[in-house]
Amino acid sequence: MTWFPRLLGIGTAAAGAVVVLRPEALASACGMGDSDGNVAPTTAVLCRGIGVRDVLSGLAMTFAPSPDTLRLAVVARATADFGDAAVLLPGDSQARSIAATLAAGRGVLCALSGLTIRSDAADEEVVKSADDQQTYVWRRGHREGRATDRMSPLRRWVSEIVEEELRDADLVD
Known part of the structure; x- marks a missing residue:
């Protein structure tokens, strides 16, 4: 299921576009503007940079071509949101505390949306290998390989330990 993170990407890109066009929206929400709502030029540049980052990360989430991407x-x-929260949290104003809480909440929401991403069923297929163990074969375009080929060494090591323990407990063949 990839619609939820993609929907968050659309929202992130839209919010970033608003900040690029009106940097005072972010600055006042974070307590960085004056009482009249005016923003210093350096603060506006900072806010626009954050807006551009949000537009780009939102578009990346929206148009990612594969589950891995x-x-x-x-x-x-999520890392950007947690970074925003960490930077805003030490502030002494209530507006910055609220903005930090919202940034952390959005980071958690993005991280949880990542848990909903699954590989396409057409990309993977279960096959029996020569030693009669079940493995996944993935096919994308003209490339073909085993799922273990694209695992990190740490993940492969942990998977082997788990499989061995399950076999020792007679939970799998």
């Missing part, structure tokens, strides 16, 4: 875009977006 979408996961990477979601991780980048």
